[in-house]
Amino acid sequence: MTLISPSQDSLGDREIFAVESLFRTHRNACLVIVSNSMDSEPGRRLLKRFADRNFHIAAVKPNFAAAFRGTPAEIWFRELKSGRVRPGDVSLAQNLSNLLRLALLYKFGGIYLDTDVVVLRSFAGLRNAIGAQTVDLETGKWSRLNNAVLVFDRNHPLVVVERVEGNSGYNFTVLPPPAFYPVDWSRISGLFQGPRDRIQSSWVRRKLERIKKESFAVHLWNRQSRDVEIEDGSVMNRIMMEYCIFCNSSSS
Structure with a gap:
């Protein structure tokens, strides 16, 4: 399994907990x-x-040079360093991070996770899978994929195709949003809020039960949630109590 840390800082308490959850569910990873x-x-x-x-x-x-060597990204990276190509509208750091995860999976295979992904159960049954972030409510088909969690065999062609949509012959699975993204980024703070009354307590209990039933992992959308405190009795508080390894640490 591979994690890419997007920051120059060391992993914080929440990222360390994400690692704990991974090993809690994959002891021999x-x-x-x-x-x-x-x-x-x-x-x-x-x-x-x-x-x-x-x-x-x-x-x-x-x-990057070693990771891209022998992959379709090698020429692009060489031309990028020489100034012959523009990095695009997305920040160069984000582009390189996205490309690096694909290159590593292409060369070695396995599982890639962002550092803000909390793992809830084993990925052992997953192969060549990516999660949908959103689906079209009318057709039920996925409308947007997310690369925070990727599971692929070595040299799988899908990681180097330009477009996923329409490439049905590559033997891969698009999992529904609850698999990795049970809560949209705009609502993620709800998982951090503790109950104030019986109605909210019931909501927390039902939400946690549903996530544990339907989800392999929870993407915490750190960009939106990193400054949100984890309150006692919240969904995240209960997940941390169950999946921690170093349970006396603080990740609030």
Whole structure:
């Protein structure tokens, strides 16, 4: 499994909890964190407690040239460095992060996760899968995919095609939004809010039951939720109590 840390900072408490949830549900997983900051002495100290419990975990700095070598991205990256191509409207950092996850999956296969994805159950039954973020209410077909969670075999052609839609011969599965994105980014704060009365307590209980029944993981949409406090009794508070490994740590 691979995580890419988008920041120059070390992983925070919530990102560490995401790692805990991964190992809680995949005891024998081998996790590689691709991060400049985590491939350092402070980063190794942060991850040592996982290694001390015999979890397989390592951090490596991203080497884009090596990762792209032998993939369709190699020529693009070479021309980008020489100034012969524009990076596009999306920020260069985001483009490189998106491309890096695809290149690593193409070369090695496995599972990619963003650092704000909390894992709730085993991915063992998933193969060549990506999650839909939204679906068309009229047709029931997916209208937008999200690459925060990717599960693909090595050299799977889908990770290098220009368009997913219409490519039905590539043997892959588009999972419905509840699989990884049970809550839209605009409503994610609701998972962090504790109940104020019996009605809200009932909502929290039913929401948690539904997520645990339908979802493999929960994308926390860190850009929207990183500053939202995790309140006692909230859905996220209950998930953390159940899936933590270092349960005396604070991730609020």
